[in-house]
Amino acid sequence: xxxxxxxxxxxxxxxxxxxxxxxxxxxxxxxxxxxxxxxxxxxxxxxxxxxxxxxxxxxxxxxxxxxxxxxxxxxxxxxxxxxxxxxxxxxxxxxxxxxxxxxxxxxxxxxxxxxxxxxxxxxxxxxxxxxxxxxxxxxxxxxxxxxxxxxxxxxxxxxxxxxxxxxxxxxxxxxxxxxxxxxxxxxxxxxxxxxxxxxxxxxxxxxxxxxxxxxxxxxxxxxxxxxxxxxxxxxxxxxxxxxxxxxxxxxxxxxxxxxxxxxxxxxxxxxxxxxxxxxxxxxxxxxxxxxxxxxxxxxxxxxxxxxxxxxxxxxxxxxxxxxxxxxxxxxxxxxxxx
Amino acid sequence: xxxxxxxxxxxxxxxxxxxxxxxxxxxxxxxxxxxxxxxxxxxxxxxxxxxxxxxxxxxxxxxxxxxxxxxxxxxxxxxxxxxxxxxxxxxxxxxxxxxxx
Numbered sequence: 001x002x003x004x005x006x007x008x009x010x011x012x013x014x015x016x017x018x019x020x021x022x023x024x025x026x027x028x029x030x031x032x033x034x035x036x037x038x039x040x041x042x043x044x045x046x047x048x049x050x051x052x053x054x055x056x057x058x059x060x061x062x063x064x065x066x067x068x069x070x071x072x073x074x075x076x077x078x079x080x081x082x083x084x085x086x087x088x089x090x091x092x093x094x095x096x097x098x099x100x101x102x103x104x105x106x107x108x109x110x111x112x113x114x115x116x117x118x119x120x121x122x123x124x125x126x127x128x129x130x131x132x133x134x135x136x137x138x139x140x141x142x143x144x145x146x147x148x149x150x151x152x153x154x155x156x157x158x159x160x161x162x163x164x165x166x167x168x169x170x171x172x173x174x175x176x177x178x179x180x181x182x183x184x185x186x187x188x189x190x191x192x193x194x195x196x197x198x199x200x201x202x203x204x205x206x207x208x209x210x211x212x213x214x215x216x217x218x219x220x221x222x223x224x225x226x227x228x229x230x231x232x233x234x235x236x237x238x239x240x241x242x243x244x245x246x247x248x249x250x251x252x253x254x255x256x257x258x259x260x261x262x263x264x265x266x267x268x269x270x271x272x273x274x275x276x277x278x279x280x281x282x283x284x285x286x287x288x289x290x291x292x293x294x295x296x297x298x299x300x301x302x303x304x305x306x307x308x309x310x311x312x313x314x315x316x317x318x319x320x321x322x323x324x325x326x327x328x329x330x331x332x333x334x335x336x337x338x
Numbered sequence: 339x340x341x342x343x344x345x346x347x348x349x350x351x352x353x354x355x356x357x358x359x360x361x362x363x364x365x366x367x368x369x370x371x372x373x374x375x376x377x378x379x380x381x382x383x384x385x386x387x388x389x390x391x392x393x394x395x396x397x398x399x400x401x402x403x404x405x406x407x408x409x410x411x412x413x414x415x416x417x418x419x420x421x422x423x424x425x426x427x428x429x430x431x432x433x434x435x436x437x438x439x
Contacts, residue, residue, distance in 0.1 A: 004381060277420070298407055323418045
């Protein structure tokens with residue numbers, strides 16, 4: 001048997017052993033453990049603001065940590081910074097490439113980033129008298145699907161080249177490259193303690209990584225199609241994923257396995273985005289069918305719907321104080337709901 | 339496992355952009371990389387990674403899930419979507435007092 005064949009057999013055997021190890025600790029599931037938990041109440045939210053200004057499909061949005069400002073990215077080739085309270089546009093950043101897929105707000109509020117089919121992550125300083133490009137991070141060989149700042153000096157990216165990367169914003173170089181996915185990486189989420197992050201990819205897997213040593217610590221399987229959205233729950237002990245297979249799932253990090261699936265026979269649209277309320281009890285998931293469904297994360301039931309967009313909901317976001325949820329759509333509008 | 343781009347969200351995004359952008363990434367129009375396509379080094383790394391992942395010390399779900407539930411339930415009181423008192427001060431709803439400036 002050739003060495004390659006031997007290694008493939010070894011890989012299969014290891015996967016089988018990992019599954020067995022998971023089964024060995026599976027002595028209850030969420031349905032049983034949460035049987036005594038009162039269901040979350042039906043959630044009926046109103047649109048408080050509709051942010052109009054983009055001229056084409058919105059692909060991404062991200063809240064500032066001040067709970068008031070937010071950045072959105074559109075195919076019209078602009079990043080817009082909004083004051084969500086007044087609905088006014090505070091800044092407009094013209095993009096070199098209009099094929100943008102992601103945007104991010106630095107925790108400090110000083111920087112924003114964008115990226116897309118240009119394979120680059122561009123970082124802008126909002127605090128200079130005129131908004132300046134401070135870095136063009138250029139090393140990925142595929143589209144930039146997601147970016148998240150750790151600070152003003154470090155940013156994480158995920159790419160269609162199947163890798164994720166941690167960049168040093170002072171040098172503009174990759175510090176660490178995260179290699180393990182075999183499909184385009186579509187999304188990432190940083191853990192609350194910022195020591196790890198999770199990525200979701202077109203190989204239908206979610207992976208947990210150590211930010212510093214670059215190693216893939218855990219792999220979560222179960223989805224049967226691309227994972228488009230991913231988020232840590234606020235405690236950092238579980239993640240929620242959203243997929244083209246029309247379901248969302250919760251994976252328990254400590255038990256290393258799926259514990260509940262959020263699905264409905266009537267739902268046959270892919271999940272594009274998701275965000276959690278501050279307790280993690282509610283999941284706001286955006287779908288291809290123009291709606292955002294609200295799930296009770298512990299009971300697995302749908303407790304509300306946000307209807308109002310005239311096209312696919314492409315992004316959702318809840319600010320740190322949890323006071324509202326924002327949805328962004330291919331209909332070119334952003335809506336604030338609570 | 340074939341990855342049909344056209345029926346996925348990423349496929350829609352890419353079809354959308356494709357009209358005037360020339361792709362350089364070899365992965366965009368190809369199927370998922372399978373183990374067959376990994377070279378020797380990649381395969382070795384894949385096996386090494388699996389060995390490390392196997393070592394992970396897995397907690398019993400009867401311990402981890404109830405703790406997860408407890409954490410969530412404790413935070414629900416501070417969750418604006420679940421505690422209506424918090425949203426009495428709603429930044430997006432004008433209060434009854436009008437201030438003319």
